[in-house]
Amino acid sequence: MTHINVLDPGASPLDYFGFELRRHRESAGLTQRQLGDILNYTGSLVGQIETARKLPTQEFSERADAALETGGLLSRLVELVMRSQLPAWFRQVAELEVRAIEMCTFHTHLVHGLLQTPAYARAVLGALDQEGLDDRVAVRLARQRIFEKDAPPVFWTVVSETVLRQEVGNREVMREQLAHLLSFEGNPRINVQVLPFSVGAHAGSQGSFDLFRFMNDPSILYTEGYGSGHPTADPDTIGDCSLRYDHLQAAALSIRDSAELIRQVMEERYGEQRDSLA
Incomplete structure (x- = not known):
């Protein structure tokens, strides 16, 4: 039997x-x-x-x-x-993503997980550890289903120009990832801005952060360290980072100009023509 x-x-x-x-x-x-x-x-x-x-x-x-x-x-x-299946310290963040009506994110070195392609996510998650990689990638990509809700959140992201030029995976992976960012042009709920190198010192110099805003609950700020997450609803901290985000958006390229820079980097740094060079 x-x-x-x-x-x-x-x-x-x-x-x-x-x-x-x-x-x-x-x-x-x-x-x-x-x-x-x-x-x-x-x-x-x-x-x-x-x-x-x-x-x-x-x-x-x-x-x-x-x-x-x-x-x-x-x-x-x-x-x-x-x-x-998410790491225990990150599960609260996934809950915040589901509940939020608006997210404002600033990232210095990587595309936000909610906008990553499968290949890019695989390269990021597999950099040091290949164990269970297929499942870990699937779990990360599943978070993106929040954009398929009847009332999806409004998502604002400011990324450093470093994110565009740091080759994650290989040129093909980066081409696909940058094309994915460009696919949100014209989508008023997913907005991508690039903070160019020419800005110099800026309001986000202390590092990446995410701001979550809700219909009836207080806003929450999330920052991340190695293997740990740090959410806070402290009003003073929220106020400080909200001000910082306003200044980051003001210093960043417009949505249209950001798309042009993404397109330029995709063609010049990761373009198909480079693959044929000896």
């Missing part, structure tokens, strides 16, 4: 997902292999997800919802699963 792992659905969102997937599959009278064939995945993968040994993807969840007629249950659960 084949041993069936007994999951405790209350142990974690991942265990709960596996429990519900198995319950609905068995109610439909399907084996793991049969469900895998319907979804165009292997039966082994279905088994790994049911026993909480593999993270489900959004695509897998949507296909399983359709095949098992769950009313979208698994697609809703997968968001909780992904959030639960």
Whole structure:
């Protein structure tokens, strides 16, 4: 007799997902292999997800919802699963991203995680540690689904010109990432500004930070260190960083001029023509 792992659905969102997937599959009278064939995945993968040994993807969840007629249950659960896989110190930030009506971010060396492409995220997350990289990339990209809500947040980001010129991954990865930033042109809810080198000393010289604003709750400032996050709702600190952000936006290029600089760097530094040089 084949041993069936007994999951405790209350142990974690991942265990709960596996429990519900198995319950609905068995109610439909399907084996793991049969469900895998319907979804165009292997039966082994279905088994790994049911026993909480593999993270489900959004695509897998949507296909399983359709095949098992769950009313979208698994697609809703997968968001909780992904959030639960974030480092413990970062989970509060992911909750803030979901609740915020506006975010104002300043980053000095990297594109914000909410705007990263899969290849760029993979290069960043895999710089020192390749273990579980596929899952860690999927978890980061899942946060971007906040932009698909009926009322997505307004997102403002000011990035140092360093972000454009620091080659993360390789030229192809950077070309794709900069093209992704350009894809937000004309989107009033996602606004990208570049702080050029020519500005010199600026109001963000103390480092990167994120400001979260909410409908009814006080704003929260988030800063980050190595393996730790530091949210605060202290009014004085919020006021200081809000003022700093105003000055950063004033010093940065306009949205249109920022797009032109991004386009220029993409063509001159990461352009296709360079690949053919001997």
